[in-house]
Amino acid sequence: MPYRAWFQCISGCDEKYELNEIVYQCKKCGDLLEVKHDMDKLRRHSSEHWKKLFDERYRRTRWPYGSSVWGKKEWVCPNVANENVVSLYEGGSNLFWAERLGKELGIADLWIKQCGNAHTGSFKDLGMTVLVSMVKQMIAEGKNIPAVACASTGDTSAALASYCAAAGILAIVFLPKNKVSHAQLIQPIANGALTLSIDTDFDGCMKLVREICSKNNIYLANSMNSLRIEGQKTVSMEIVQQFDWEVPDVVIVPGGNLGNTAALGKGFLMMKELGLIRKLPRIVCAQAAKANPLYLSYLKDFKEFTPIKAQKTLANAIQIGDPVSYKKAINVLKTFNGIVEQATEDELANASAQADKTGLFCCPHTGVALAVLIKLLKKNMIRPDEKVVVISTAHGLKFTEFKICYHENKLEEVNSRFANLPVEVSPQYDAVKTTICRKLEQMSS
Amino acid sequence: MPYRAWFQCISGCDEKYELNEIVYQCKKCGDLLEVKHDMDKLRRHSSEHWKKLFDERYRRTRWPYGSSVWGKKEWVCPNVANENVVSLYEGGSNLFWAERLGKELGIADLWIKQCGNAHTGSFKDLGMTVLVSMVKQMIAEGKNIPAVACASTGDTSAALASYCAAAGILAIVFLPKNKVSHAQLIQPIANGALTLSIDTDFDGCMKLVREICSKNNIYLANSMNSLRIEGQKTVSMEIVQQFDWEVPDVVIVPGGNLGNTAALGKGFLMMKELGLIRKLPRIVCAQAAKANPLYLSYLKDFKEFTPIKAQKTLANAIQIGDPVSYKKAINVLKTFNGIVEQATEDELANASAQADKTGLFCCPHTGVALAVLIKLLKKNMIRPDEKVVVISTAHGLKFTEFKICYHENKLEEVNSRFANLPVEVSPQYDAVKTTICRKLEQMSS
Numbered sequence: 001m002p003y004r005a006w007f008q009c010i011s012g013c014d015e016k017y018e019l020n021e022i023v024y025q026c027k028k029c030g031d032l033l034e035v036k037h038d039m040d041k042l043r044r045h046s047s048e049h050w051k052k053l054f055d056e057r058y059r060r061t062r063w064p065y066g067s068s069v070w071g072k073k074e075w076v077c078p079n080v081a082n083e084n085v086v087s088l089y090e091g092g093s094n095l096f097w098a099e100r101l102g103k104e105l106g107i108a109d110l111w112i113k114q115c116g117n118a119h120t121g122s123f124k125d126l127g128m129t130v131l132v133s134m135v136k137q138m139i140a141e142g143k144n145i146p147a148v149a150c151a152s153t154g155d156t157s158a159a160l161a162s163y164c165a166a167a168g169i170l171a172i173v174f175l176p177k178n179k180v181s182h183a184q185l186i187q188p189i190a191n192g193a194l195t196l197s198i199d200t201d202f203d204g205c206m207k208l209v210r211e212i213c214s215k216n217n218i219y220l221a222n223s224m225n226s227l228r229i230e231g232q233k234t235v236s237m238e239i240v241q242q243f244d245w246e247v248p249d250v251v252i253v254p255g256g257n258l259g260n261t262a263a264l265g266k267g268f269l270m271m272k273e274l275g276l277i278r279k280l281p282r283i284v285c286a287q288a289a290k291a292n293p294l295y296l297s298y299l300k301d302f303k304e305f306t307p308i309k310a311q312k313t314l315a316n317a318i319q320i321g322d323p324v325s326y327k328k329a330i331n332v333l334k335t336f337n338g339i340v341e342q343a344t345e346d347e348l349a350n351a352s353a354q355a356d357k358t359g360l361f362c363c364p365h366t367g368v369a370l371a372v373l374i375k376l377l378k379k380n381m382i383r384p385d386e387k388v389v390v391i392s393t394a395h396g397l398k399f400t401e402f403k404i405c406y407h408e409n410k411l412e413e414v415n416s417r418f419a420n421l422p423v424e425v426s427p428q429y430d431a432v433k434t435t436i437c438r439k440l441e442q443m444s445s
Numbered sequence: 446m447p448y449r450a451w452f453q454c455i456s457g458c459d460e461k462y463e464l465n466e467i468v469y470q471c472k473k474c475g476d477l478l479e480v481k482h483d484m485d486k487l488r489r490h491s492s493e494h495w496k497k498l499f500d501e502r503y504r505r506t507r508w509p510y511g512s513s514v515w516g517k518k519e520w521v522c523p524n525v526a527n528e529n530v531v532s533l534y535e536g537g538s539n540l541f542w543a544e545r546l547g548k549e550l551g552i553a554d555l556w557i558k559q560c561g562n563a564h565t566g567s568f569k570d571l572g573m574t575v576l577v578s579m580v581k582q583m584i585a586e587g588k589n590i591p592a593v594a595c596a597s598t599g600d601t602s603a604a605l606a607s608y609c610a611a612a613g614i615l616a617i618v619f620l621p622k623n624k625v626s627h628a629q630l631i632q633p634i635a636n637g638a639l640t641l642s643i644d645t646d647f648d649g650c651m652k653l654v655r656e657i658c659s660k661n662n663i664y665l666a667n668s669m670n671s672l673r674i675e676g677q678k679t680v681s682m683e684i685v686q687q688f689d690w691e692v693p694d695v696v697i698v699p700g701g702n703l704g705n706t707a708a709l710g711k712g713f714l715m716m717k718e719l720g721l722i723r724k725l726p727r728i729v730c731a732q733a734a735k736a737n738p739l740y741l742s743y744l745k746d747f748k749e750f751t752p753i754k755a756q757k758t759l760a761n762a763i764q765i766g767d768p769v770s771y772k773k774a775i776n777v778l779k780t781f782n783g784i785v786e787q788a789t790e791d792e793l794a795n796a797s798a799q800a801d802k803t804g805l806f807c808c809p810h811t812g813v814a815l816a817v818l819i820k821l822l823k824k825n826m827i828r829p830d831e832k833v834v835v836i837s838t839a840h841g842l843k844f845t846e847f848k849i850c851y852h853e854n855k856l857e858e859v860n861s862r863f864a865n866l867p868v869e870v871s872p873q874y875d876a877v878k879t880t881i882c883r884k885l886e887q888m889s890s
Contacts, residue, residue, distance in 0.1 A: 059504035059537060061689055088804070089539035092504060094564065096533065100613055117564065119539065120806070121842055146885055166804030168545055170888060172881060177869065182849045189865050190801040190841070190848050194884045200872035211874055212881070244506055356635040359533070359611030361565070396635070397566055397842040403635050404627045420634050424622065427645035429656055436617060436657070439639045440591055443615060 003041055003078035007033040007226065010327065019079045020138050022145075022217065024224045032327065034266075035077075035230050039273065042074065047275035050075075051245055058241065059092050068092045068238050069129055069231045075270060076230045077130050084137040086167040088119040090129050091234060095242040095389070100358040105374060109387040111248070112355075113239055116363060116395035120162045120187060122155035123260065123393045126235065127228025132163040134227055135219050139169070147172050147194075149213055150221040151205040153179060154317050155394060158187035160221050165191040172218070174198060174205040223324045229263045236267025239389055240277060247277045249386035252373055254365040254393055255285035255294055255340070256318025258329035264391070265332030281389075283336040284382075285329065286372035288313040289344045291320055294329065298340035302330045314345055314402055314411065315364040317394065339381060343371035345413040349406050353418040356403075361396035448486055448523035452478040452671065455772065464524045465583050467590075467662065469669045477772065479711075480522075480675050484718065487519065492720035495520075496690055503686065504537050513537045513683050514574055514676045520715060521675045522575050529582040531612040533564040535574050536679060540687040540834070545803040550819060554832040556693070557800075558684055561808060561840035565607045565632060567600035568705065568838045571680065572673025577608040579672055580664050584614070592617050592639075594658055595666040596650040598624060599762050600839060603632035605666050610636040617663070619643060619650040668769045674708045681712025684834055685722060692722045694831035697818055699810040699838055700730035700739055700785070701763025703774035709836070710777030726834075728781040729827075730774065731817035733758040734789045736765055739774065743785035747775050759790055759847055759856065760809040762839065784826060788816035790858040794851050798863035801848075806841035 009015040009026035010033065017023045017033070025033060054072055057065035064070040064082055068091025073080075093114045102110035115123035132148065139145055147170035150160050157173045164171035171193040175185070179202070188195055198205055213220040221228075240247055247268075255261050264283060271277045287295045291310035297303075307322035323329070332338065343351070351374060352367030362370070369390045376382040396403065402411075409416040425431050452462040454471035455478065462468045462478070470478060487495075499517055502510035509515040509527055513536025518525075538559045547555035560568035577593065584590055592615035595605050602618045609616035616638040618630070624647070633640055643650055658665040666673075685692055692713075700706050709728060716722045732740045736755035742748075755766035768774070777783065788796070796819060797812030807815070814835045821827040841848065847856075854861040870876050 061687055088541065092537060094534035100611065114564075117562065119559075119562065121840075147881065162804050162806070165802060166545065170885065175867070182853065182867075183845060185867065186845045186848045186852070187806065189852050189867070190798065190806060191804060192802040192863075192865055194881065195865075195867040196877060196880065197867040197869045198872050198877070199869070204872055208872060208874065208877055212877055215874075216878065216881070218881075242506055353635065357610060357637040359607050359609075359636060361607070361632065361635060395566075395840075395842060397840060400628060400631045403631045407631070407634050408627065418637075420637055420640075422620070422627075422630065422634070422640040422642040424642045424644070427643050427649055427653060429653065429660075432641060432643070432653055432657055433661070435641065436592065436639065436661070436663075440615065 003074045004038045005035050005078060008036040010034050019077065019134060019227070020141060020143070022219060024220060024222065032224065032325070033226050034328070035226050037075065042274055050274060051276060054237070054241060067129065069126055069234050072234050072237055076234065077134065077227065080133045080137045081140070084133055084140050086132045086136055086163050087129050088125060088163065088166060090118065090125050090231070091238055093117045095239065096360065098355070098358065101355050104354065104358070105377060107377060107384045107386070107388060111389045112360060112392050113235065113389055114392050115235060116392055120155070120158045121395040121398050122159065123232065123235070124155040124159035127231040128159035128163045128221070130231035131221055131225060131227045132160070132167055132169065135169060136167050145217055145219050146170065148219045148221050149174065149209050151175070151202065151209045153184055156221070156223070157185070157193070161188035161191035161193035164193070170194060172196065174209040176201050176205055223257045223259055229259055229266060232260055232263035233267035233270070235391065236264050237271060240271065245276065247279050248281050248389045250282045250284060250382055250388045251391065252284040252286055252369045252388065253391040254315065254318055254368045255287050255329065256291065256320040256323060258285070258294065258323040258325040260391070260393070261285045262325045262328035262332055265336055269335070280336050282338065283332060284339045284341065284372060284376065285333060286369040287340060287342045288315045288318055288348065288368050289342040291318060292342045293321055293323065294326060295340045295342045297330070302334065305330065315348055315368050318365055318368065339376065341372040341375055343368045343375070345411070346415060347371035349411055349414040350417050353406055353416065357418055362392060363394040363396050363399050364402055365394060366390065366392040448519045449483045450480050450523060453481040455479050464522065464579060464672070465586060465588070467664060469665060469667065477669065477671065477770070479671050479773070482520065487719055495719060496721055499682070499686060512574065514571055514679045517679050517682055521679065522579065522672065525578045525582045526585070529578055529585050531577045531581055531608050532574050533570060533608065533611060535563065535570050535676070536683050538562045540684065541805065543800070543803065546800050549799065549803070550822060552822060552829050552831070552833060556834045557805060557837050558680065558834055559837050560680060561837055565600070565603045566840040566843050567604065568677065568680065569600040569604035572676040573604035573608045573666070575676040576666055576670060576672045577605070577612055577614065580614060581612050590662055590664050591615065593664045593666050594619065594654050596620070596647065596654045598629055601666070601668070602630070602638065606633035606636035606638035609638070615639060617641065619654040621646050621650055668702045668704055674704055674711060677705055677708035678712035678715070680836065681709050682716060685716065690721065692724050693726050693834045695727045695729060695827055695833045696836065697729040697731055697814045697833065698836040699760065699763055699813045700732050700774065701736065701765040701768060703730070703739065703768040703770040705836070705838070706730045707770045707773035707777055710781055714780070725781050727783065728777060729784045729786065729817060729821065730778060731814040732785060732787045733760045733763055733793065733813050734787040736763060737787045738766055738768065739771060740785045740787045742775070743778070747779065750775065760793055760813050763810055763813070784821065786817040786820055788813045788820070790856070791860060792816035794856055794859040795862050798851055798861065802863055807837060808839040808841050808844050809847055810839060811835065811837040
């Protein structure tokens, strides 16, 4: 194969492993791994060559390059043969010009990258396609991998189950018994995953899934797995591509486990190193105030990082007190002149609802990112003339309960300033007309 | 403007209206209108020109042509100026190769066109972008149109509300009081639509919305509006484009109000007339057995058509006994050597679940289309070597309740043959391992 990538320990201890080895962290020092690429080989082509190639493939029909992840295959995971790629046509999501919302917030050049408009409804597809393809590749090479497993209640288990179902590989989801609601789990259930409801807590599940995987050659799709970062980093490339290879000034991303912050930075750095872009954007990591360990670290100039116990937040996918990828994220934020800001429940719910009124349908995590944008505009840390991209991580259709409760003003710690409810009217022309006229007057005043 | 389109009565009475006139049916005979294009002008370019142009624009960044609807603007609605287009990047949805499902069903070349992977989660976006853009155009031309209204509980109101929100135009949704559940309505509510809960039935709402619209210059976004068909017909073009301009043998589409069947046919016919394709596919309209007036008409060779009272079906978006577009759909089916087939509740729910197990996440309407495919394969009316496309109309995330009840085996008239539920396991390594081994044995047997 002309291009090559491998796992390498991020600590500098120089440990390396092949991508088709079942390994999740450094065997020597226990630190995180990252995927490294043979940059010398990639550099043999000019930046113009890569731009042209990526543009030619974008959304076209030649397998598997129409996927915006696999359209950058050489930069992502060259080690997988095309016939082993498990792709559901990732990426290519709308970069929504938030003209109306921007006007309300006083910023002209605001864009929402709608990563949730995806096969399983979240950005997790971007990483999962790489992980499951690598598993299929290993099976094709003769490795005996009977299943892929994870401990997750949310988007990760949904993406894992769907990609495994498409590939015909068993997915196993480990969950604490009392946290299993069928509604939350309907995606893995429908996609045929073996869903284990175990009489223990989340830590107990994590312990069991690790033990089961290590003793039975079952592949662990946890957030430590750095293959997923390789897929997720294509969001940076796609944003720049959608701006005709222009780099925005600021990118805001919600942060929980911090893999996405790390991925975003990795994508921009690789483009800069290979000459496709000349500048880097500022990266802003947006945390829920109820789960803000990185924000607390940022206040101390990242001199220390202390895990916390996350409290319950509406932004439940980022309700994480001890994030796996904090080291990678801090490195990125230092390099990108980064900012970390937090949003309260009230702020994230209202920001999400305000955006919905302009045609979006935001998940609460996107609400966190939008609330942080509003705060940074007020603090003059983002200027009104800057080009800003907000990463929207999941489809709002996964969060209808959150939205219903918001509009019924039933969310704790939230004053629903943009609530909208059906208006009861009697079935007479005049009554209806009066109601409509009143609404039109409100709008014009 | 170089290209031109207008409304024309389908009855042959030769009535014509401009697209910027507020008119929904023929003023002379009351029949449906359709959008007609100046085909002579379109024919001045070769088929190669059009293919190249559509391919060049597909998913690119030049406004508004990256949308797969507006990428075919000259064929869809040339009358709207680009600055008045209200687009959320429609189309470009995955044409999923259902390799595993096809193998199970005994057909090698099966494809699912995932129209539900869209901004508001259904194919309605394709038509609504045209309708709302035309309204914005009329407002820009100086017409006083204070709002756009519809009577709908489902995908239509969601799409209308979102596009109007993006454009800054008031959307009004008319609904019978007892049918208003906030969950069903959360999309229009979140997108700021004025949602009227009226103490009457659905017919009463239709009567009121018509009266309000006609007396107040409010635009009516009902299913009679043929602008929406122009957007929806781009699905045919996109499918062919995604097959590198090859025509599939069969296309299966769920049918309720039958606008989508009409649109599908219109797209293929226009491509044939302008030389982009040489053959037509067979079109199969798939109806729920609980709402099957077209199926009953088909059994009588379309010699008569009698509206029925539709019964409650899981496929609630096609629960329609008196479809608006039946004449257009029958014309299409006659031209395309068409078939109409029906699916019971048991068939549609099981077909949907079977597909989910191979990585999809189907809405019940897609289930109807898949169940019909299974029946027609059994009847040898579709051959195993034919290239078949199934149109998936909405995202499964809109139907989680349907899926939960299916897997709990709680749906009426349905025996859930593919049910999957969490398995309770005690928190010991051996217990978990035994459960996994049992599952793996099941799979290999």
